[in-house]
Amino acid sequence: MKNRVLSIVGILIALQCLSNSVFVEHKILVLDAFNVIEQQIPKKSKEISKDRTVKYFGKYHPMPIVNVKPEGWLKEILTRQKDGLGIHHAESGYPFNTCLWAGTIPTLKNVHTPSWWPYEQCAYMVDGLYRCGLAIGDTVLTNLGQRNHDFILNNPQDNGQLGLSLINNTQWPFTVFVRSLMANYDASHNPAILDALTKHFLSLHNDKWDGRDVCIIESMCWTYSHTKDKRLLAKAEHIWADFQTQKSKTGTVFKLANMINSDSVHGHGVTCAELGKQPAILYLYTGKEVYKKAAEGFFKALIRDHMLVDGVPSSALTEMENLGGKHAESPHETCDIIDYSWSMGYLLQATGNSDWGDKIERCIFNAGFGAISKDFRSLQYFSSPNQIIAASKNPISAKEHLEYGDRWAYRPGGEPACCSGNVHRMFPNFLSGLWLSDNENGIVASQYAPNVLHAKVGKNQVDATVSELTNYPFYGKIVFKLNVSKATKFPFTFRIPEWAEGATYSINNGKSIEVKAGGFHTINQVFKSGDEIVLNLPLQVKKETPVAGGVSLTRGPLLFSLNIKEDAKPISYQLKTSANFPAWEIKPATAWNYTLSLKDMFEKSDIKVVESKLSGFPFDTDNSPIKLIVQGKPILKWNSTKVSPSLPNADFETGEAQSLELVPSGSTRLRLSIFPIELGK
Ligand SMILES: [Zn+2]
Incomplete structure (x- = not known):
């Protein structure tokens, strides 16, 4: 009987999504939506932004994901992701067997979850799969992302808001989804994305910002960085200021004074990872030290009180998914692996402190790989540094309808479904964070893995390719082979981890030069094609x-x-x-x-x-x-x-x-x- 009910639900989902896909296709065929949106944006907004520049106060800038191509083991895991649960994401069950964001996601009868849940979960999935597609050049995955992006861009609400009105009561799912639009812009430079996002942000309410809704600041600032429309930066700061006035539990944890003081942090793991980085993002564009100090102070407390040995803060012991202290038996939710490492990237950009790069590697290489089957066909919801069984009865009680099985089991999908979507962001995000750029047209090797970087370098923005040949983190030798269209001077910076005492580098087989552990080292000289830098990080x-x-x-x-x-x-x-x-x-x-x-x-x-x-x-x-x-x-x-x-x-x-x-x-x-x-x- 149960199976029959389920198959009926499955048919209903399929029918509803089918009708949505037809609708999407129709819209794409009939309208050139990008042009329509372009016309809808008043010319004024572009005139206002003329002659204005975006000041950037961070030490380093992010590198678009399309500039970095994986090689070696990193290419292999991204390919396994695509061939495993990537292309077969429907195997992760509801809501990934629906139209995702390209329509209305059907609700499951008799399962009473918040209406925004499936949108959050599918937003993770779309972002992860789209970025995975960009990373390895897979058009099935990039087309999937594009189909979802087109639907959202083609169907704004009357007031310009993007996303379906049924989740209007929260900005959180859209906050997750918009990251995939950011990746799309990096790949396409489609101005319609910026225009649509500008309209969306300006239509948002002004007060009562609380909880994860506040995380919309991230994409608001990103859009500002591309449009130079200062209204967006002002609104982002306003949202944070309004959040400061809230008397909720979350609001209290994120009071600037508490963050700066590194007061003890409590609350939901994902919420803390996501909200804690917002002041760092505001710092990037305002240069206000108070924001930077708040983000640093907050994560200092989070790490001090909750960091586990495999590189992720705990997020379940006494309370489901909440920060749970440092104990041998503490687990973490897989979403935290991804969200925490993504947040660390912003701290690194804002401060230039190499320690954040050390932490990202520790998180991905240990907790990240540990939470998945290496064929990328199953994952855990909770995982632990000590894990002697991966299937036994969950010791934490959960609402029955949310618990189809054990959250420690490796399985293609579970409930809640957040981690099954979010896990797809792990390796694409790690790839895009491998390189940063600096404020002097230089490049920065921020974390290490086999890859090839394409970038513009030097005052004249010369094309450069850097092949990073390495089997790091298993071996400490990293070779950078440079190819530049014209010999040019630019800073080449690389990270020396805190643990790498006795690290050395050489250029073109020259003298071995020792560099101090725990920082970034810069070589600023004229580089030509064929130049080779060899970095040796002693692994003790x-x-x-x-x-x-x-x-x-x-x-x-x-x-x-x-x-x-x-x-x-x-x-x-x-x-x-x-x-x-x-x-x-x-x-x-x-x-x-x-x-x-x-x-x-x-x-x-x-x-x-x-x-x-x-x-x-x-x-x-x-x-x-x-x-x-x-x-x-x-x-x-x-x-x-x-x-x-x-x-x-x-x-x-x-x-x-x-x-x-x-x-x-x-x-x-x-x-x-x-x-x-x-x-x-
Ligand atoms: Zn999760």
């Missing part, structure tokens, strides 16, 4: 103590975890699964309850870094080219049926020492990354 194994009584090992940006072998079975009791896209119940097939003999290990240097030649995809489970062999002992009475067990008391008994194999955390689905410390060690 380091010991960290992320929680009381626990210890972790890192090597550069990679966190290392016990390689727990999987007993993995496809599960059929969840709704959003199919034969080709199963959900998984994963239990440990080998022991996980170990302590590391750390003191001995570090004194005797009996840790072995085993390097093998990179073959295939280095984040595939059991295919890492780097492994650590360390000494450890089983903890005799440490048992648990939980996803993420509490650490035992320090007076635990141990068995015989043995060699353990640790692998990059991101390559695992079951892992122990925080090891209990034995008393007296």
Whole structure:
């Protein structure tokens, strides 16, 4: 009976979306919508903005995603994304089996969720898939994005607002969607996008701005940066000022004075990641120090109180999806991996502090890869640095209709569906953040991965291509090969991570020059085609103590975890699964309850870094080219049926020492990354 009801719902969805697609096609065929919108914009708005310049106060500028092409492992994961849940996004279930933003998303009967939910979820999906398409040149995905963009641009409301009137009560879903329009503009330079967005922003109300609605500031400032229409910047500042007057729980956390003081932060993980960056964005265009200090102070507190060892703040322990402190058993929501790393990019642009780049890498390489199956056919909603089961009953109670299964299970889709959409933004956003530009026509290598950059450099805006050849983060050697249409002087800046003591670089096989760890280094000279810069970042194994009584090992940006072998079975009791896209119940097939003999290990240097030649995809489970062999002992009475067990008391008994194999955390689905410390060690 249940299945029958579901299939009827499926048919209704298909019919409704079909009618929407026909409608969309009709509109595209009959109207040249871009011209129509162009005519609707009063000439005055363009005249007002004439002769005005946009001052930019950030240290670095973002690089359009179309300028950076992935290579190596990064191209592989983006291709797996496309071939996996990208093209097959309907496998993630409702609302991704609908028309997305190209029409009205049907509601599910008997499931009472806020009406904006499916629009938020589909906005994540459209943004992620469109950017993935741009990244790897896949027209199926870019056409999907374009179809959604066209529908929204072609169907403004009478007052100029974009998006359907049924979600008029919140700007949050549109805030998410507009990021894909921003990417479209980067690729197309279509002025209709700027005109339509200007009309939209100017039509918005003036007061009672609160919660995630305030995040519309991001795209408002972005549009200002392209149109020079100062009304948008004024409105963005006004929205933040109005938010400051709100007496809600969220409003209190984001009072500027509290942010600057790094007062303790509480609230929803996504809300904090998204709202915390807004003052940094306002700083980029106003230069007001108070905004920059607020964003820095806020994230300092967030990191101080909630950062987990795999690079993402916790966002569920006692309260669903809320910041949950630093505990060995703390998990995070997958949305936070994406939103947090996206926010860090703005902090980096505003401050030029290389630490934000370190944090983005740590987040993506560890928590990011850890939350997905490496074939990009399933993902987790919640994930943890210590995760010994990925299917057991969720220990946090949830409303029944929201919980089709366990949020720790790897599955193609779940409820709520936010993470299933948002996960598609992870690698495209990481790609676009690899490079920045500076205020002197130079380029900045901000994070590292194999890619090719195309940019204009120097005073005369000469065409330049930089091929970044590397197998980072597994190896520390990064080679930049330059090709310029004409020899020209420009600053070439690269990041030296905080952990990279003894880092060196050389130009054209010249003298090796040591550079200080923890900052950006600039070479400002005339570059010609064929020039080569080789950067060597020493990857040393380091010991960290992320929680009381626990210890972790890192090597550069990679966190290392016990390689727990999987007993993995496809599960059929969840709704959003199919034969080709199963959900998984994963239990440990080998022991996980170990302590590391750390003191001995570090004194005797009996840790072995085993390097093998990179073959295939280095984040595939059991295919890492780097492994650590360390000494450890089983903890005799440490048992648990939980996803993420509490650490035992320090007076635990141990068995015989043995060699353990640790692998990059991101390559695992079951892992122990925080090891209990034995008393007296
Ligand atoms: Zn989510």
